Amino acid sequence: MTSVHATTPSGFLLVLAVILPVCAVLAIVACGPRSAARIAMTTLAAGLAVAIAIAMELVAGGTALSYVVGGWQPPLGIALRADGLSGAMIVMTALVLGAVGLFARSQYALHDGGGAGRAQTTFWILLLALASALNATFVGEDLFNLYVALELLTFAAVPLVCLDGRAETVKAALRYLLFALLGSLLYLLGTGLIYGQYGTLDLLALSQLSREDPALSAALALMIVGLLAKAALFPLHLWLPPAHAGAPAPASAVLSALVIKAPVFLILRLVLDVAPPQAAAVAGQMLAVLGAVSILFCSVMALRQARLKLMIAYSTVAQIGYLFIVFPLAAGSADLPPWSTIAWTGGALQLISHALAKSAMFLAAGVVYEAFGHDRIADLRGFGRVLPISAAAFGLAGLSLMGIPPSGGFVAKCLLLTAAVAEGYPWLAATILAGGLLAGGYVFRVIDKALANPAAPIVVQRAVPRRLEIVALALAAAAVMLGFLPLRPFEFLQIGRSGVSMAGLP
Amino acid sequence: MMVLLDLALAAWLLALALHVVMERNERSAIIAFLALGLLLGLVWVRLAAPDVALTEIAIGGGGTGILLLRAEAALRGRGKHEEGATRGGKLAVAAGCAVISAGLGFAVLALASPAPTLAPAASDAIAATGLGNPVTAVLLAYRALDTLLEKVVVLLALVGIWSLAPDGIWGGAPEVAPAAVPGPLAWLARILPPFGVVIGVYMFWVGADAPGGTFQAGTVLAAMWLLVIMAGLLPPPDAASPALRLVLVGGPALFLAIAFLGFIVADGFLAYPEGFAKPLIVAIEAALTLSVAAALAMLVAGPARKAPAR
Numbered sequence: 001m002t003s004v005h006a007t008t009p010s011g012f013l014l015v016l017a018v019i020l021p022v023c024a025v026l027a028i029v030a031c032g033p034r035s036a037a038r039i040a041m042t043t044l045a046a047g048l049a050v051a052i053a054i055a056m057e058l059v060a061g062g063t064a065l066s067y068v069v070g071g072w073q074p075p076l077g078i079a080l081r082a083d084g085l086s087g088a089m090i091v092m093t094a095l096v097l098g099a100v101g102l103f104a105r106s107q108y109a110l111h112d113g114g115g116a117g118r119a120q121t122t123f124w125i126l127l128l129a130l131a132s133a134l135n136a137t138f139v140g141e142d143l144f145n146l147y148v149a150l151e152l153l154t155f156a157a158v159p160l161v162c163l164d165g166r167a168e169t170v171k172a173a174l175r176y177l178l179f180a181l182l183g184s185l186l187y188l189l190g191t192g193l194i195y196g197q198y199g200t201l202d203l204l205a206l207s208q209l210s211r212e213d214p215a216l217s218a219a220l221a222l223m224i225v226g227l228l229a230k231a232a233l234f235p236l237h238l239w240l241p242p243a244h245a246g247a248p249a250p251a252s253a254v255l256s257a258l259v260i261k262a263p264v265f266l267i268l269r270l271v272l273d274v275a276p277p278q279a280a281a282v283a284g285q286m287l288a289v290l291g292a293v294s295i296l297f298c299s300v301m302a303l304r305q306a307r308l309k310l311m312i313a314y315s316t317v318a319q320i321g322y323l324f325i326v327f328p329l330a331a332g333s334a335d336l337p338p339w340s341t342i343a344w345t346g347g348a349l350q351l352i353s354h355a356l357a358k359s360a361m362f363l364a365a366g367v368v369y370e371a372f373g374h375d376r377i378a379d380l381r382g383f384g385r386v387l388p389i390s391a392a393a394f395g396l397a398g399l400s401l402m403g404i405p406p407s408g409g410f411v412a413k414c415l416l417l418t419a420a421v422a423e424g425y426p427w428l429a430a431t432i433l434a435g436g437l438l439a440g441g442y443v444f445r446v447i448d449k450a451l452a453n454p455a456a457p458i459v460v461q462r463a464v465p466r467r468l469e470i471v472a473l474a475l476a477a478a479a480v481m482l483g484f485l486p487l488r489p490f491e492f493l494q495i496g497r498s499g500v501s502m503a504g505l506p
Numbered sequence: 507m508m509v510l511l512d513l514a515l516a517a518w519l520l521a522l523a524l525h526v527v528m529e530r531n532e533r534s535a536i537i538a539f540l541a542l543g544l545l546l547g548l549v550w551v552r553l554a555a556p557d558v559a560l561t562e563i564a565i566g567g568g569g570t571g572i573l574l575l576r577a578e579a580a581l582r583g584r585g586k587h588e589e590g591a592t593r594g595g596k597l598a599v600a601a602g603c604a605v606i607s608a609g610l611g612f613a614v615l616a617l618a619s620p621a622p623t624l625a626p627a628a629s630d631a632i633a634a635t636g637l638g639n640p641v642t643a644v645l646l647a648y649r650a651l652d653t654l655l656e657k658v659v660v661l662l663a664l665v666g667i668w669s670l671a672p673d674g675i676w677g678g679a680p681e682v683a684p685a686a687v688p689g690p691l692a693w694l695a696r697i698l699p700p701f702g703v704v705i706g707v708y709m710f711w712v713g714a715d716a717p718g719g720t721f722q723a724g725t726v727l728a729a730m731w732l733l734v735i736m737a738g739l740l741p742p743p744d745a746a747s748p749a750l751r752l753v754l755v756g757g758p759a760l761f762l763a764i765a766f767l768g769f770i771v772a773d774g775f776l777a778y779p780e781g782f783a784k785p786l787i788v789a790i791e792a793a794l795t796l797s798v799a800a801a802l803a804m805l806v807a808g809p810a811r812k813a814p815a816r
Contacts, residue, residue, distance in 0.1 A: 007774065012769070012774070012775065015775045019762070019765075019775075022654075022655070022658050022758075022762070023762060025658065025661070025662075026658075026661075026755045026758055026759050026762070029661065029665070029751055029754060029755050030751055030752060030755040030759070032746065032748075032751070067774075067775070068774075069650070069651045069774075069775060069776050070647065070648070070650060070651070070768070070773070070774070070775065070776035070777045070778075071772075071773040071774060071777045072631070072647065072648045072649075075624055075627075076624055076627050076628060076631060076648045077648045077649065078648075078649055078651050078652065117673060117676070118669060118671065118673050118676035118677075119669070119673075122665060122666075122668075122669040125662075125665050126662070126665070126666075129658070129662050132655075132658070136655065144649070144652060145649075145651065145652055148652045148655045148656055148659070149655070151656070151659050152655055152658060152659050152662065155659050155662040155663050155666060156662055158666065159662075159665070159666030159669050162669075162670070163669065165670070165672065165673070170670070186606075189606075189610065193610075193613050193614070193617070196614070196617045196618075196621050197617050197618050197621075197622075198618075198622060199621070199622025199623055199624060200622075200624070213616065214612065214613060214616040215613045215614075215616045215617050215618075218609050218610070218612065218613035218616075219613065221609070222606070222609070222610075
């Protein structure tokens with residue numbers, strides 16, 4: 001069987017998902033700061049429409065969408081492809097970006113009359129570039145095209161960290177840049193090796209060609225380590241807390257919710273579609289160990305943080321850990337492909353519910369910072385009385401992180417826990433439970449403060465408009481609503497998977 | 507004979523790389539690094555990859571080198587309060603590099619031989635584009651999407667650099683010329699640009715059929731522009747100036763416009779209508795060369811240091 005990509009009738013939607021934000025970036029650079037917010041919001045709305053159209057086409061057709069760019073068939077050319085999982089990622093990305101865009105526009109309106117200054121204009125350009133980069137990652141089918149998507153992602157994400165221009169955030173951004181570039185370099189080295197061995201970079205072709213050989217193992221090891229540096233899995237997470245905590249709230253929200261998910265998604269593609277079975281099993285075990293350490297170590301670190309945003313940032317590294325314990329659990333078997341396992345659905349739900357919950361948390365923290373001018377947890381007694389909606393958003397998002405029903409996080413962790421018990425990984429089951437308890441610890445620390453009686457009357461530095469709080473609440477509510485999904489493998493996430501012959505199967 | 511030459515080249519490269527790492531004086535290390543870029547260019551020529559060689563010399567050696575030199579000049583005299591790497595840290599980095607190098611060497615030796623390659627396929631399909639240089643066909647036809655997105659990456663890097671300027675002077679001009687321009691620099695800045703511009707235009711023009719192309723040509727043009735700015739013969743432009751912004755956006759915008767045109771007059775996004783591929787590609791390359799030149803020059807020039815003219 002040879003691999004052939006064929007453009008499907010609605011495949012052009014994939015091109016639009018990647019290219020529309022690029023058009024908007026150019027438009028903002030050309031037109032200048034005045035129209036930046038308007039162009040960005042229009043494009044984010046269009047992006048949401050495209051994402052929904054892609055999801056509807058997937059449901060209607062029951063097969064993946066494909067587009068062969070320029071009519072040049074891979075391996076010479078590049079194909080784009082969206083299956084159910086990619087579709088879910090695209091919709092999640094569009095939703096979170098839209099909400100963050102609304103928040104940012106209202107927040108910027110609070111300062112110097114919504115002027116078109118440096119930070120604002122740069123933020124809108126970078127946000128749109130992120131939209132393009134993330135969608136390109138989710139629909140990419142070519143390892144080099146994916147490298148370009150990662151570069152786009154890096155150069156959009158790093159300047160977001162130091163938008164406020166303080167020396168410490170510039171330092172955090174520089175550290176992030178070094179980690180991210182090291183990751184890119186390792187990924188590119190691996191890509192070169194794979195081309196040298198197989199003469200193609202097309203994932204569909206590689207899924208049929210790949211076999212056990214040293215060059216492929218070395219390539220995969222390099223690429224996965226590189227991607228881990230970008231995804232900030234323990235012990236490569238050192239750059240994340242200062243970077244995500246130092247960025248302005250809307251930037252933190254997209255960085256934590258979306259940006260680090262792209263490398264995780266690529267690791268999944270490499271392990272599932274490229275790695276031969278033996279290598280996939282070994283890689284899966286190692287990733288699960290690192291994931292478990294991430295969950296435990298960084299949850300404890302989150303408990304010990306004195307600042308709210310740093311706590312949320314450490315919680316991100318911990319929650320990312322859950323995505324890596326999925327690998328051995330979703331390994332599947334001869335008659336059960338990985339995407340039909342409950343762990344596959346659990347992992348995808350964890351990814352999506354974390355994106356919604358974490359963006360809600362960072363936005364709520366942004367409101368707190370806006371109102372009080374600081375985010376020291378110890379000095380936030382009674383903030384729930386002044387900012388009840390934000391406290392509620394934080395609490396609801398926390399439910400999902402802890403895995404308490406009803407919430408998307410509950411369904412995800414319940415599925416993963418069931419899979420861990422059924423597949424015979426008691427240590428992973430214990431880690432999931434311990435991680436939930438620790439998450440409970442750090443979320444309740446904040447909720448407790450929110451509900452406490454203030455020692456002195458609370459002084460608010462600046463009145464925060466309701467709009468800002470409601471955006472955070474809406475995202476948190478969306479994370480909770482995911483909890484009403486049934487506790488079984490979700491068909492949408494399997495669309496377009498079964499047609500591909502997967503190397504990951506024994 | 508050639509084997510001897512190759513061995514000498516390899517030994518020289520290794521020695522120079524070691525020198526770059528060991529040299530304590532930053533300035534000498536950077537100059538050695540520039541030489542390393544040139545040497546790597548020679549290696550690429552020996553590997554029959556002249557396009558890569560040109561890019562390596564222009565970007566890897568020249569572009570990176572001048573960035574490093576400017577960074578070193580900016581840091582010199584500020585006193586090194588930054589803690590240097592500890593001995594353990596250095597050892598860890600050395601060990602990491604050694605493991606990766608060994609792994610790479612092992613993997614490269616294990617690669618399939620003869621290596622599978624798409625070169626014949628790239629040459630066979632070239633007739634449809636009317637081009638003569640398969641590298642250009644890869645960059646602007648088969649994998650035009652990558653090239654398009656890469657140009658956006660360059661633009662984003664510039665947006666990121668510009669965002670480092672303080673709020674008040676964002677959108678202003680960088681400061682590149684030294685307070686007192688040395689005589690030789692001023693002289694070079696008057697003599698070299700005419701030749702450089704001709705070379706840059708030539709590199710872009712032959713790129714369709716011979717080694718060369720937008721990135722190499724753009725780098726040469728950027729270097730000429732920078733030379734003129736550094737010698738104080740022309741003021742650096744405001745980042746907010748409409749002309750600069752239009753040049754920066756022009757290349758990618760034309761690329762996108764032609765890409766979308768493919769939906770109407772050809773097989774789809776980034777497909778060229780039959781018979782018009784070459785003129786369209788040359789038009790895209792022309793605009794991209796200018797955009798790349800402007801972007802690279804502004805990247806080296808750095809964030810604004812003067813408030814924009816109102």
